[in-house]
Amino acid sequence: MPRTVSVLIINPNSSASMTTALKPLLxxxxxxxLSLDYYTAPPTAPPSINDEETSALxxxxxxxxxxxxxxxPSDGQDPRHQAYTAYxxxxxxxxxxxxxxxxxxxTPVLNIFEASLLHALALARPFGIVTTGKYWxxxxxDGTRRFLATGKGLDVPADNGSESGGLGFGNFIGVRSTGLNAAELHSTAREEVDRRIREASAGLVREGADIIILGCAGMSGMDEAVREGARIAGKEVRIIDGVRAGVVLLEGMVRAQIS
Incomplete structure (x- = not known):
């Protein structure tokens, strides 16, 4: 019988609405x-991760x-304290x-940034990232170049001069922001959110992107605005949702492990 894989999807901000929005999309x-459980950070966590300070908090x-x-737990009775096979x-x-x-x-741990880059590498086509605020x-x-250049995790500094000869380094087009933080993606009028995503996507496509990555968990489900932006720039594109990519990759990692 196949092994059951249990993934805990962790929203590290306190906006429960973002967590809820992911459930129907997955x-x-x-x-x-395959079981998917969801966790939202405690109320004292920031409602949106906007910079280094809110990441640390x-x-x-x-x-x-x-x-x-x-x-x-030793008694194995309390399902709230189960160990997951991936995070x-x-x-x-x-x-x-x-x-x-x-x-x-x-057990395997990924963040959705890493998962999206691994997916893009497998497709081997020019890609860009549409993200939230200008800070990102x-x-x-920098994080993408480090990952592509070294194959190391995003928390490991790249060696000086290591960008040449990296993993698909030449396929990275760049990052465009919408100017909205993660919380504002859901509090701003949808027409305005879609307009900003269209503009950012169109800009990346004009620069040569064939693939657009949704650079925020809060953008999950907003792929139609990306498609419209790409069409404005005269192209159909593939879209990578890092949350979906992360779930699929983690399930594969767990199943590939040899006991």
Whole structure:
């Protein structure tokens, strides 16, 4: 009988609405041998991860609360304290929570930034990232180049001069922001959100992107605006949702492990 894979999808901000919005978008991935559970950070976590400061605050609040999920209880009776077979950090950034979880879990851990880049590498086509606030343009650009150049995790500094000869480095077009943070994606009028996503997507396509990555968990389900932006620029594109990519990759990793 196939092994059941259980993935805990972690929203490291306190906006429960973002967590709720992911559930119907991932429903088609669930099956008899894959269970998806969701976790929203405690109320003292920031409602949106907008910069290094909110990333650090998010980690300091969320990690202690997650420790209960990293080890199964001895009696095995309380399902709230089960150990999961994989963990997905649903923040599109080099979020420090990822490293902490890896240091304390003996099962696969990914964040959605890494998952989307691995998916893009497999497709081997020019890609760009549509993200939220302006702050993330440089952070995600640097993180992507580091990942592609070294193959290392986003928390590991790249060696000087290591960008040449990297993993598909030449396919990275760049990052365009919408100017809205993750919380504003759901509080701003949808027409305005779609307009900004269209403009950012069209810009990346004009620069040569064949693939557009949704650079925020809060953008899940907003792919039609990306398609419209690409068509404005005269092209059909593939779209990568890092949350979906992360679930699929983690299930594969668990199933590929040899006991």
């Amino acid at each position: 429903a088609d991935l669930s099956h008899s041998y 998010s980690t300091s609040v969320t990690f202690p609360a997650l420790l209960q999920f990293l080890t199964a 997905l950090v649903a923040c599109y950034s080099p979020h420090p929570l990822t490293t902490l979880l890896r240091n304390h879990a003996d 343009e440089s952070v995600l650009s």
